Amino acid sequence: MTQTLMIAGSPVPVFPGEILPHWIEAARAKGYELVARISDRLHVALRCSQCGALIRVRIYTLMSAHPLCPACVQAGWITTAQAAGLTYLGRCSEDRHYAIYRAQCGHLVRRQFELVERSAAGKTRIRCEVCHNDYEKQEAAKEGWTLLGSDPEGNISYRSYQHDACGHIQRLARANIQTGRVSCGSCGDQWPAAPSHLYAMRFVLPNSHELVKLGYSNNPHSRLHHQLIKDPDLPCAILRTVPVASGQVAIQTEKALHRKLRREHPEAVVDPKIYRDALRVKSEIYDADLTPMIVAELDKIAARNSPTVS
Ligand SMILES: [Zn+2]
Ligand SMILES: [Zn+2]
Ligand SMILES: [Zn+2]
Known part of the structure; x- marks a missing residue:
């Protein structure tokens, strides 16, 4: 009856034959006890003196290299992962340099062993792409x-x-x-601290309906001609522009003005359906009747912004 040894959960047959003393010596020097010859004439079973696990190793490898105990190596990965704030889950099946870990947030991350080692040593930080991506998305949305x-x-x-x-x-x-220091290359919307303008614009739709728009832009002319009108021949004009110190001030002032206009002249707010074929804008368009009021409001702001020299 052939004797067997259990190695990594499987029975392995013991191979009859002499065990040479220098194999035993080499095994001891490398942290193992030589237990038996196994499988065939090329292999031996070694017992790890660290953890007691049995491993199957080629005699050639035992003599020419330093066989690694997979159990000890894995134990090292587990403790290194813990030191890096991760939970070791297993090796990556596609690349032997990588493993899969669970990050503290609960997401899985795939990282190089070497990177996790550096992280455990405090030399780098491992971040979860999913969480980090959410964070950057919020940052941009703001x-x-x-x-x-x-x-x-x-x-x-x-x-x-x-x-x-x-x-x-x-x-x-x-x-x-x-x-927050970003400018749009298309609509010319500047970062909020850059100078800006409030403006009033007039449009005449193909059905002769006259409209007025109040808005802000760092470049009202470009906004009108390159963005707002869909047909370059649509009759339109900038009626008034007022420079303001920053985009932030422009937004606040513009919003307050819209609130006032909607409150005082709800009947002048034009349904977007009426202009959506002609203009690239979704709201804030009024009937041209409101033009004198809007221009007067802009004049008031201009007067406030630049006190007259006496
Ligand atoms: Zn071991
Ligand atoms: Zn995460
Ligand atoms: Zn833009």
């Missing part, structure tokens, strides 16, 4: 942009973003999103 993905030009400090106001896609430095 500034009126949607994070689309990494930089198409491959700069790690940049990302691809879409401007919520106009749909324009451009690359921006993430640092500028974080500090």
Whole structure:
């Protein structure tokens, strides 16, 4: 009856034959006890003196290299992962340098052993892409942009973003999103601290309906001609522009004015259905009857902003 040994859960037949003294010596020097010859003339079973696990090793490997005990190696991965704030779940089936871990947030991350070791040593930090991506999305949303993905030009400090106001896609430095210093290359919407303008514009729709729009932009002319009107021949004009110190001030002033106009002249608010074929804007358009009021309001703001020299 052939004797067997259980190695990693499977029975392995003992191989008859002499065990050479220098094999035993080599095994001892490398942290193992040579238990038996197994399988065939090429293999031996070694017992790890660290953890007691039995491993199957080629005699050639035993003599020429340092066989690793998988149980001890795995124990090392587990403790290293813990030190890095991760839970070791298993090796990556596609790349032997990688393993799968659970991060503290609960998400799974795939990382190189070497990176986890550096993280355990405090030399780097492992972050969860899912959580980090959510964080960057919120950061962008606060500034009126949607994070689309990494930089198409491959700069790690940049990302691809879409401007919520106009749909324009451009690359921006993430640092500028974080500090709110972003300008849109299409609608010319500047970062809130950059100078801006309030404006009143007039449009005449093909059915002769006359409209007035109140808004703000750092470049009202570009906004009108390159963005708002769908047909370049649509009769339109900028009636009044008032420079303001920053986009922030422009937004606040504009919003307050719209509230006032809607409250005092609800009948002058035009249904977007009427102009949506002609203009790229979803609201804040009034009947032209309101033009004198809007211009007067802008005049008041202009007078407040630039006190007359006497
Ligand atoms: Zn071991
Ligand atoms: Zn996460
Ligand atoms: Zn834009």
